[in-house]
């Protein structure tokens with residue numbers, strides 16, 4: 301039997317042998333990894349013979365960082381730091397699918413929307429353990445019975461923690477306490493801003509394919525969506541934006557541009573020069589920019605997130621920021637609405653329509669994440685970066701017809717299944733024939749048809765299993 305061997309260093313790249321091994325483990329439903337290398341064979345009931353360790357970047361188990369079979373929830377191996385890679389905390393090679401079984405004990409929607417045999421890689425929830433500082437802060441608050449209402453001082457603390465984080469991660473010092481207003485979550489902040497800024501029928505420019513909740517939230521409140529599709533390379537297209545801004549401004553008392561940065565679902569991380577161009581265009585047409593920066597903390601390698609409010613020419617803009625996505629705190633939500641220098645009056649109006657609804661406990665979790673969670677976040681990002689490479693390799697090998705460009709940010713992979721030439725929605729076929737749940741691209745509007753969005757914030761084994769199921773679907777359903 302193949303066993304993970306702890307202690308090997310990570311190479312940062314996937315060797316063919318490791319990919320094969322992970323795939324083999326996944327196909328046997330031995331969904332467990334407790335070390336960084338995979339090698340050797342263990343005779344039944346016997347001790348491990350000389351094992352040749354292979355350098356491999358599988359993240360160590362965040363819960364136990366221990367060898368396979370060390371037992372559920374055990375402590376890290378001596379001398380080994382606890383690392384929050386993408387992993388589940390229980391390791392037990394005698395129980396098949398133990399990782400998925402453990403995750404299924406969670407009661408969130410991701411794990412209970414589908415029957416148990418379906419592997420869900422859907423909503424923006426990650427298969428990770430909480431960052432230890434967040435967990436500790438929550439335990440302390442619960443033990444102290446500190447579960448009351450949020451007050452002004454907790455908003456100030458939140459804003460200060462965000463400012464420090466923004467300084468440290470992006471070198472941006474612009475989010476002064478006076479420019480921030482705490483809101484219950486990103487979407488409610490967005491809806492509040494749209495309510496105070498626009499009149500019925502005013503246009504909101506959105507880059508498609510776009511996060512589907514935008515459409516419902518904006519249209520239900522009388523907003524009129526003007527689509528500005530991304531380019532074929534999934535980047536902001538200056539000419540398309542120009543046309544959309546012009547049309548929007550022409551027909552609105554106040555036109556808005558909802559910039560999703562980084563972009564969900566494509567994972568595009570907008571460059572500073574692109575954002576400067578947006579700011580110039582917005583000024584030319586009198587379009588107000590609202591930047592949804594929900595995924596700001598999730599970028600890798602060379603891609604650098606640029607806060608929109610740090611871009612020259614953005615003083616009338618507003619941004620929405622939250623550490624919730626990066627720290628897996630969807631169930632403990634909160635966010636900040638941040639105003640550019642010439643937009644602080646908007647915050648006063650926002651607080652009139654949205655004075656309540658923030659969770660004090662969420663504020664505690666977010667402050668702990670922002671103040672002390674960066675080492676955890678860095679390890680998470682390293683794991684995600686490995687996953688996007690692994691996914692590329694697996695798709696290239698097992699499902700070469702689909703198109704996938706590894707993203708620079710977010711936890712999503714946006715997969716173009718049109719080459720499979722299916723009449724039906726790929727997400728439905730993957731669910732029906734492969735028992736793997738991904739999100740259909742259709743509700744993302746222009747550019748979404750024939751695509752699926754896959755959440756890759758899971759273990760390498762589950763990712764491999766998902767691709768195996770998708771490839772099985774492709775064999776079952778020739779186009």
Ligand SMILES: Cc1ncc(COP(=O)(O)O)c(C=O)c1O
Pocket residue numbers: 424485486487488511560564592594595622624633634635
């Ligand atoms: C781009 C984007 N904006 C907003 C949201 C929703 O954020 P919240 O739950 O804070 O309203 C999501 C959720 O996935 C998202 O991807």
